[in-house]
Amino acid sequence: MGYFTTRNTCIKGVVSGVPENTEDNLILDLIPEEEREPLVRHTGIRFRKIVEDKSLSIEEFFHPLVEKLLEELNWEKESIDVLICVTQNQHNAIPSVACKLHELLNLEEEVFCYDINSGCSGFVYGLYTVNQVLSGLSGNNARAVLCCGDISSFLTEETDKAVRPVFSDAVSVVGIEKRGLSDDSSDMYFNLETFGKGRNAIYAETGKDANTYMRLNGIDIFNYSVKYVPKNIEGLLDHFSIDKDDVGLCFFHQANKVINEAVRKKLSIPVEKTPYSLYDYGNTASASIPVTIGVVRERLNENSKEWTLLSGFGVGFSIASVVLKLNPEVCFPPFSLKL
Template sequence: MTQQVFARIAGTGSYLPEKVLTNADLAKIVDTSDEWIATRTGIRERHIAADGQTTGDLAYHAAVRAMEAAGVQASELDLIVLGTTTPDLIFPSTACLVQNRLGANGCPAFDVNAACCGFVYALTIADKFIRSGAARTVLVIGAETLTRMVDWTDRTTCVLFGDGAGAVVLKADTETGILSTHMHADGSKKELLWGPVGVSVGFKPDEPNCGVKIHMSGNDVFKHAVKALDSVVEETLEHNGLDRHDIDWLIPHQANLRIIEATAKRLDMPMDRVIVTVDKHGNTSSGSVPLALDEAVRAGRVQRGQLVLLEAFGGGFTWGSALLRY
């Protein structure tokens, strides 16, 4: 009988740019206030990448820290999967650029674009590679420089986003690890949250709503996000034959405190069992879940053997979850 193989998180890492932009700083450049932003989003500050600092730079530093925590050398990596919607270049992939800096040349490396759900999608792919036996050690990264897409004159969106990266090293294990992952998408809702510029679509400066900027219908996104996350959490619990009270920690995508609180309420989970970093990081898209996970692990909150639920929702729409025994 073939022994079951799990993908266990062997190490976590994260990286945030040095520059911090507070709500008070934003109030100097757009019509807003700390109270207005904090009340509606829970965000107090966010990190901004320096001039010349790329998504790949943030991803590299997060990867190094995760590999150090896991005790893994670059030569041991069988695969690198990087979730991002703000790649350094059109090609090659940011994963290939990071791979080269790590000195891990030779193993497969590619990007996944699922917006804010990019890390969960990337983690799912890595999990499948390990379960199938195609890989034993995988580096998974979520990294963004989303502030490069922000319209700093639009107070409804510019207050939300920040830059950052998180990473995990997965290793094959016969005892514990990722129990299940669940992914979904609905492209019919794309115009509620999107960046309507691309290579094939082109750039037409004489048309309205053009430019590499984030366009979002906040109220509609909120409603869809809460419903989708509620559904994927129920799907995850049912798939694993678990009750919501079995979950030790919820680590959600850090988009908006109200969405996080709504998800926790539906799980009947007290907020002291929910990892929240949105106040310090803002919405870092693909970087938010691994950033929050790394912070919780290094603070000693998430302990080995505990049941952890990761979930995210992003433009596309995309949404998904991962349940793991840390």
């Protein structure tokens, strides 16, 4: 049973970043001209942000965003107790991205650091993990920074028509705080599931040039998503006795428009409750939920007293959903990272 509850924590800030370089699917030479508009309609993706400098490492993208988050929240570096990075872009096998980022940020030695190797569901898994770590710390107050995201273009073969028009590069950082007193606004309810038999829906293999590339089985991804994601969300709401009508906003992992619309319709969720960031940013892997939150940040205040649903699903095949009250003090649309 994958149902969990965490208490006494809240999301205080959400900051995301994307590369300056943009690819436009409507002028992508890889795709025949007559197929480009149907592709954009089908996937919902026109623009994608792509890193040009392949020598950069993921921690170099996280670093300026963490600095920005701390500045906007007015958090001193000495107040950070936990740093967790969710990524599939480890530049080197060891040490962890979190340890390398710890050095770049010049954090205190007592900070709890490690990585989570996860993709599309990684943001929600990371949120659960951070909450559990914070709850185990002594004292009433503690702070964590959760970093998530991938430079998916590092895993993309330029001639792959299934992968390249879909995936985009982005990273997000989230500030999470432990509260001294529990109230309804600090409760988060999770349903975390894994369907390992779907692990080959998205996988990596070594290409002819000896580089590692991401591969997709599109039909499998669609079938697993439509079959299992609605069940995961319905199970979550039913287990914790939350009425679907009391959920104001639903942030799904931005897989592609066909998959997301099939999930939305199967759940009978109104289209106005399910924001998208696909058109301008593509599928941004584990950063896609916080990126979308930033895109529609002005709607969060209107929804602050209602439940918000976050649901990540994909590589693994892994699904992670959470219901929470979401109204961060700091929240921005994605910044253009000049690296």
